[in-house]
Amino acid sequence: MPGPACSHDAVVLGTIDYGERDRIVRLLTPEMGRVSALARGARGSRRRFGGVIDLGARLNVMLRAGRGELWHLQEAELVEARLGLREDLLSMALLSYASELVGAFAREHHPERRLFGLLEVFLTVLDAATAPPGSMFRAGLEVKALTCAGLAPILTRCALCGEPLEEQCHFAMDAGGALHPSCGAGESVPPGFLLALERARMTRLVELLDMDLPAGPTWLLARFAEHHLQRGLSSRKWLETVG
Numbered sequence: 047m048p049g050p051a052c053s054h055d056a057v058v059l060g061t062i063d064y065g066e067r068d069r070i071v072r073l074l075t076p077e078m079g080r081v082s083a084l085a086r087g088a089r090g091s092r093r094r095f096g097g098v099i100d101l102g103a104r105l106n107v108m109l110r111a112g113r114g115e116l117w118h119l120q121e122a123e124l125v126e127a128r129l130g131l132r133e134d135l136l137s138m139a140l141l142s143y144a145s146e147l148v149g150a151f152a153r154e155h156h157p158e159r160r161l162f163g164l165l166e167v168f169l170t171v172l173d174a175a176t177a178p179p180g181s182m183f184r185a186g187l188e189v190k191a192l193t194c195a196g197l198a199p200i201l202t203r204c205a206l207c208g209e210p211l212e213e214q215c216h217f218a219m220d221a222g223g224a225l226h227p228s229c230g231a232g233e234s235v236p237p238g239f240l241l242a243l244e245r246a247r248m249t250r251l252v253e254l255l256d257m258d259l260p261a262g263p264t265w266l267l268a269r270f271a272e273h274h275l276q277r278g279l280s281s282r283k284w285l286e287t288v289g
């Protein structure tokens with residue numbers, strides 16, 4: 047007996063074609079975290095769902111529990127299409143990256159209200175942007191996603207001794223952040239760069255939109271995220287190319 051269908055807010059994290067007519071949709075919801083749902087008839091000549099199931103779209107969905115991990119998508123109503131995200135390559139690459147990064151940290155069958163809110167704000171701000179965003183905007187997403195996932199990097203003091211950073215500092219993935227050179231090995235990072243990341247963590251995304259990171263290892267937090275995920279983020283390569 048199928049269970050009752052429930053209504054959820056959702057952002058589309060990705061889709062995979064399944065058979066000739068169906069599609070599996072990856073969704074992020076506030077109440078249930080990451081959800082995979084079978085959308086029957088989403089492909090083919092007479093598409094159900096009216097083509098609203100696009101990456102980054104905000105939907106209101108009706109989900110019904112299926113067998114195993116896969117849910118059934120009964121209905122999908124478009125709340126926000128975010129067509130501005132498809133107007134240029136950088137926005138498209140940031141859309142892919144944000145969906146992959148936030149989706150990777152979101153758990154299944156577990157509330158993920160903060161990660162949902164983060165992705166929602168990031169995509170809304172990006173959709174409305176009138177100029178290409180600066181690198182602080184992307185760093186803000188990374189540091190906030192890590193923080194939501196309970197993996198906030200230590201950026202303003204030494205991860206080993208807890209004392210303030212000095213002119214020279216290291217960053218060590220295994221230590222969880224910055225280190226005095228005398229406290230441990232790591233890659234050399236300017237302290238000002240780490241302070242900018244901390245500022246990005248404490249600042250609203252909309253205020254970071256036009257800002258650029260200072261000199262430093264631009265992809266440090268992406269690599270930190272990949273270190274925790276124990277895999278690479280495939281969309282990062284594309285973003286590095288167009289960004």
Ligand SMILES: [Zn+2]
Binds near residue numbers: 208225
């Ligand atoms: Zn130290």
